[in-house]
Amino acid sequence: MPGLSAREIARSIEYSPGTLYNIFENLDDVLLTLQVEMLRDVACQLAETPIGATPALHIDALAKTYVDYALRNRKLWNLLFSHSLPTTAAPSKALHDYVFAIGDTVSGALAPLMIGASAAEKNLAARVLWAGVHGITAIAVTDKAPFLTVTTALDYTHTLTQTFLDGLVANQTIAVSA
Amino acid sequence: MPGLSAREIARSIEYSPGTLYNIFENLDDVLLTLQVEMLRDVACQLAETPIGATPALHIDALAKTYVDYALRNRKLWNLLFSHSLPTTAAPSKALHDYVFAIGDTVSGALAPLMIGASAAEKNLAARVLWAGVHGITAIAVTDKAPFLTVTTALDYTHTLTQTFLDGLVANQTIAVSA
DNA sequence: CGTATGTAATGAGCGCCGACCCATACCAAA
DNA sequence: TTTGGTATGGGTCGGCGCTCATTACATACG
Numbered sequence: 519m520p521g522l523s524a525r526e527i528a529r530s531i532e533y534s535p536g537t538l539y540n541i542f543e544n545l546d547d548v549l550l551t552l553q554v555e556m557l558r559d560v561a562c563q564l565a566e567t568p569i570g571a572t573p574a575l576h577i578d579a580l581a582k583t584y585v586d587y588a589l590r591n592r593k594l595w596n597l598l599f600s601h602s603l604p605t606t607a608a609p610s611k612a613l614h615d616y617v618f619a620i621g622d623t624v625s626g627a628l629a630p631l632m633i634g635a636s637a638a639e640k641n642l643a644a645r646v647l648w649a650g651v652h653g654i655t656a657i658a659v660t661d662k663a664p665f666l667t668v669t670t671a672l673d674y675t676h677t678l679t680q681t682f683l684d685g686l687v688a689n690q691t692i693a694v695s696a
Numbered sequence: 697m698p699g700l701s702a703r704e705i706a707r708s709i710e711y712s713p714g715t716l717y718n719i720f721e722n723l724d725d726v727l728l729t730l731q732v733e734m735l736r737d738v739a740c741q742l743a744e745t746p747i748g749a750t751p752a753l754h755i756d757a758l759a760k761t762y763v764d765y766a767l768r769n770r771k772l773w774n775l776l777f778s779h780s781l782p783t784t785a786a787p788s789k790a791l792h793d794y795v796f797a798i799g800d801t802v803s804g805a806l807a808p809l810m811i812g813a814s815a816a817e818k819n820l821a822a823r824v825l826w827a828g829v830h831g832i833t834a835i836a837v838t839d840k841a842p843f844l845t846v847t848t849a850l851d852y853t854h855t856l857t858q859t860f861l862d863g864l865v866a867n868q869t870i871a872v873s874a
Numbered sequence: 875c876g877t878a879t880g881t882a883a884t885g886a887g888c889g890c891c892g893a894c895c896c897a898t899a900c901c902a903a904a
Numbered sequence: 905t906t907t908g909g910t911a912t913g914g915g916t917c918g919g920c921g922c923t924c925a926t927t928a929c930a931t932a933c934g
Contacts (some may be wrong), residue, residue, distance in 0.1 A: 519697075523895060534912050539894060600778030602838055609842075617841050645843060646832070646855045654832015660780055663795050664787075666827060668806070677824045677862070685862030702921060712884050717922060 522549070522597060546603055550610060553598045557616040560587055564623045574683055576627045581651050581675040588655045589668055595659055621645050631686050647682050651675050699774060717761045724771055724781055728788060731776045735794040742801045752861050754773070754805045757855040759829050767846055773837055802826050809864050825860050829853050 524545055528535045542548045556586040567583045589594045623645035625637075632640050657663050658671035666674060702723055719728045745761045746836075748754040755835045766773045787818035810818050835841050836849035844852055 523891085525891090535893085536895075536913065537911055540910075542868040546891065590776045596778075596780075599834070599838065599840065600774070602774070608838075614842050621843075631751055642855055643859070645841070646852050646859070648846060649835050649852060650828030650839075651831070653829070653834060654827040656777070656831060656834055657827050660777065662777065663797075663823070663827075664764055665790050665823060670805070674820075674824050674827060677820055680846075681821070681863035681867070682856070683863065684860050684866045685859035685864075688866040689859070701919080703919085713921085714885065714923075715883055718882075723921065 519597075519601065521593060522690065524548075536607075549597065549601060550603055550613075552594060553613045554610060554616070556591065556594055556598055557613060557620075560584065561616040561619040561623070563587060564620055567623075569627075573627060573630045574680060577624070577647075577679045577683060578676060580624060580627060581679050582672060584648075584651055585655050585658070585671050585675055588659050589595050589671070592659055595655075620648060628683075628686070631683060632690060643686060647679065650678050650682070654678060676696060697775060697781065700769060700779075702726075726780060727775065728791075729779055730772060731781075732788060732790045732794070733771065733797075734772055734776055735791060739794040739797040739801070740763065742798055745801075747805075751805060751808045752858060754760060755825075755857045755861060756854060757800070758802060759857050760807060760850060762826075762829055763833050763836070763849050763853055766837050767849070770837055798826060800825050806861075808866070809861060810868060812868065821864060825857065828856050828860070832856060 524535045524538055527548065529688055533643050538548060542551065564580055567576075567579050570579050621641060621644050624647060625640045628640055628644050628647070632643065635643075654666065654671055654674045657666045658668055658674075661667070702713050702716055705726065706716055716723075716726060721728065741761050742758055745754075745757050748757050799819060800824050802825060803818045806818055806822050806825070810821065813821075832844065832849060832852045835844045836846055836852075839845070
């Protein structure tokens with residue numbers, strides 16, 4: 519993992535490699551800590567994103583927050599989503615909590631458009647939409663598609679969110695009128 | 697990169713490390729070749745997915761093909777999307793061609809629902825939707841969210857595709873009726 | 875048949891760099 | 905001056921990518 523060796527991490531925070539091992543168990547411990555911190559940051563920034571004039575604008579703002587964060591922290595971001603910790607380690611509860619928190623934030627933003635829906639339906643919709651935004655982000659951050667780059671990522675998320683929301687309200691009106 | 701060293705690759709195909717270097721320039725060459733082969737496979741399988749009774753069913757089948765492929769080839773899949781080749785290397789044209797081919801396949805499946813739309817609009821919609829499906833796949837394959845697992849991935853892609861399509865046709869009818 | 879020739883596979887070994895350790899140095903506070 | 909906690913970074917050891925002298929084997933020839 520280039521750029522994420524113990525020596526490099528130590529240099530980047532201007533400590534020696536040995537000091538890392540006084541504080542952390544091993545490198546995976548360091549990386550897990552970084553992952554948790556980053557995900558907490560993201561969850562907080564999403565939660566603090568101001569509610570827009572309309573649900574659609576709110577969702578758009580959330581997507582922008584998410585994409586911007588990933589682009590601003592490309593290296594760490596790739597770390598979080600590409601480095602799978604050893605499966606022997608117990609899955610981090612903190613990590614999962616923040617994932618749920620992100621889902622809750624999105625779910626809250628979706629709620630005004632899904633008045634008749636159950637909490638489960640809202641959660642599903644929120645997680646699906648977030649996973650979609652995440653997919654666009656991941657491709658943009660890792661330069662995997664020539665057309666989906668840093669500059670177009672927000673256009674893509676906008677198209678996704680707006681079309682998805684249109685689909686939600688279409689179903690909603692059908693459900694309500696039925 | 698555990699599990700993807702030259703020695704391990706050699707062992708897994710029951711050759712010696714040296715043989716790899718008779719055939720390939722270096723390890724990155726091996727990995728790039730794997731990536732291209734895998735993406736070609738995916739593109740072919742998508743292209744060969746039978747057209748369903750309705751566009752919605754067709755898209756669903758495409759998503760299933762995509763997700764199934766990723767789950768059947770977890771390790772390689774993670775390789776393709778997590779290992780970024782050195783930026784010094786010229787980006788592989790073949791790789792990009794296959795990415796475009798996938799977009800074209802999805803775009804073709806979307807076409808019946810977007811009669812009045814331009815080719816650019818159809819391409820955008822196709823790429824956005826595919827990136828979304830990819831996001832769900834990526835999270836499922838890497839076990840990053842407790843609720844989005846191998847068993848629920850298809851439910852998630854189904855919700856995404858159907859809601860997205862609903863959004864498309866909602867816009868379509870508006871555009872047409874206007 | 876035995877022998878020569880070309881090709882393909884080998885795997886021990888080289889140099890390097892990774893994670894991780896620990897004897898040592900440092901420096902406040904007592 | 906002593907002491908205790910903290911940071912250090914050279915060093916160990918293992919595994920890495922990669923090489924190349926050597927081997928194994930199929931085919932061609934006398």
